[in-house]
Amino acid sequence: MLQNYARYPLVVESASGCYVFDLAGKRYLDMISGIGVNALGYGHPRIAAALAEQAARCVHTSNLVYHRYQGALAERLCAMSGLDRAFFSNSGGEAMECALKAVRSHGRSLNPRKIRLVALENSFHGRSFGALAVTGHPQYRRLFEPLHPEVTFVAPNDEDGLARAVDEETAGIVLEPVLGEGGIYPLEDSFLVRARELADRHQALLVVDEAQCGLGRTGRPFAFQWSGIRPDLVVAAKPLAAGLPLGATLFTEQAAQSIPVGMHGTTCGGGPLACRVALEFLAVMEELLPHIREVGSVLRAGLESLAARHPVIAGIRSKGLMFGIQLSVPGHPILLRALERGLWLNCTHDTVLRMLPPFILTREQAEEAIEILDQALADLN
Numbered sequence: 001m002l003q004n005y006a007r008y009p010l011v012v013e014s015a016s017g018c019y020v021f022d023l024a025g026k027r028y029l030d031m032i033s034g035i036g037v038n039a040l041g042y043g044h045p046r047i048a049a050a051l052a053e054q055a056a057r058c059v060h061t062s063n064l065v066y067h068r069y070q071g072a073l074a075e076r077l078c079a080m081s082g083l084d085r086a087f088f089s090n091s092g093g094e095a096m097e098c099a100l101k102a103v104r105s106h107g108r109s110l111n112p113r114k115i116r117l118v119a120l121e122n123s124f125h126g127r128s129f130g131a132l133a134v135t136g137h138p139q140y141r142r143l144f145e146p147l148h149p150e151v152t153f154v155a156p157n158d159e160d161g162l163a164r165a166v167d168e169e170t171a172g173i174v175l176e177p178v179l180g181e182g183g184i185y186p187l188e189d190s191f192l193v194r195a196r197e198l199a200d201r202h203q204a205l206l207v208v209d210e211a212q213c214g215l216g217r218t219g220r221p222f223a224f225q226w227s228g229i230r231p232d233l234v235v236a237a238k239p240l241a242a243g244l245p246l247g248a249t250l251f252t253e254q255a256a257q258s259i260p261v262g263m264h265g266t267t268c269g270g271g272p273l274a275c276r277v278a279l280e281f282l283a284v285m286e287e288l289l290p291h292i293r294e295v296g297s298v299l300r301a302g303l304e305s306l307a308a309r310h311p312v313i314a315g316i317r318s319k320g321l322m323f324g325i326q327l328s329v330p331g332h333p334i335l336l337r338a339l340e341r342g343l344w345l346n347c348t349h350d351t352v353l354r355m356l357p358p359f360i361l362t363r364e365q366a367e368e369a370i371e372i373l374d375q376a377l378a379d380l381n
């Protein structure tokens with residue numbers, strides 16, 4: 001194995017609903033859901049049925065031909081997002097690459113110097129060279145530079161900074177409506193609106209990366225929908241095929257024109273198995289939207305009550321079922337104590353505990369998570 005991952009001391013042997021089980025049969029409440037991928041938990045009957053049936057029928061076709069589910073999924077995602085066209089790939093990073101290629105091609109078609117990008121400090125867009133270039137964490141980029149040289153980073157929610165950074169050489173503005181890896185920082189609606197205005201004024205494309213915050217996570221199909229804007233490009237991934245690799249790049253008709261026939265592609269992306277499961281995922285997710293908002297408020301209230309009792313909690317940031325618990329101390333020791341007590345969450349940066357629970361989390365399970373976290377925090381003293 002490459003030594004790139006720092007893993008937690010947990011071997012997952014099996015899983016069911018919102019719980020995973022280790023080799024000894026010990027149970028853990030999963031509040032990170034494979035970093036937002038297992039949004040319907042484990043063994044969801046509708047996902048399992050779609051998987052089994054399609055696995056026996058046809059898993060892969062390549063994109064040399066048509067199959068029944070890709071167009072249907074594109075249509076569904078476009079209807080949900082208000083965009084016009086879809087391209088399917090295998091990951092968030094790959095979906096981002098496609099968006100960045102569309103932006104480059106769009107800019108160059110207007111002016112050869114119009115290739116600059118504006119992105120956010122503390123953002124995360126993936127590990128490939130293009131996605132890394134717009135990722136606002138210098139430590140992820142450093143070893144691999146030089147990357148795309150034309151990126152200006154702006155602080156999240158700094159509208160004036162954004163206005164200063166965008167000019168006639170800007171081809172695209174890249175945003176995460178809720179910065180996920182960065183520690184769960186929701187962007188203000190007014191910031192998204194301003195980004196839309198600036199992109200329009202300078203003929204730049206607005207790219208919204210919803211790999212983590214999209215597809216129901218915030219209580220709406222897409223997080224940008226809280227602000228009322230319509231982006232030119234939307235990246236979706238993680239939970240889209242309920243654990244099978246699938247990424248989607250959504251385009252307005254105008255943005256789509258920058259990728260002519262033959263200028264982009266992928267072998268496995270958008271196969272019949274992944275697309276069929278994704279259609280089932282979207283149907284279940286839409287039914288769960290009111291539940292996501294409700295259980296999100298229960299968790300938020302529980303975390304606020306913890307913050308009132310544990311001074312190491314400096315603040316809670318959340319939107320729907322995305323939570324960042326800002327600590328004044330390193331989070332890893334707390335995470336390990338929670339794990340011992342049967343609660344699995346994650347630490348992003350040193351001092352932020354992150355929770356991305358499954359959408360099917362019940363009120364009782366939300367309370368169970370708060371109780372265990374309470375004990376894990378008390379263990380510190």
Ligand code: PMP
Pocket residue numbers: 035090091092093094096124125126127176180181209210211212213237238
């Ligand atoms: N964009 C965002 C906002 C992400 O959170 C991630 C992954 N954490 C990615 C892109 C990259 O996705 P993947 O790991 O599927 O390439």
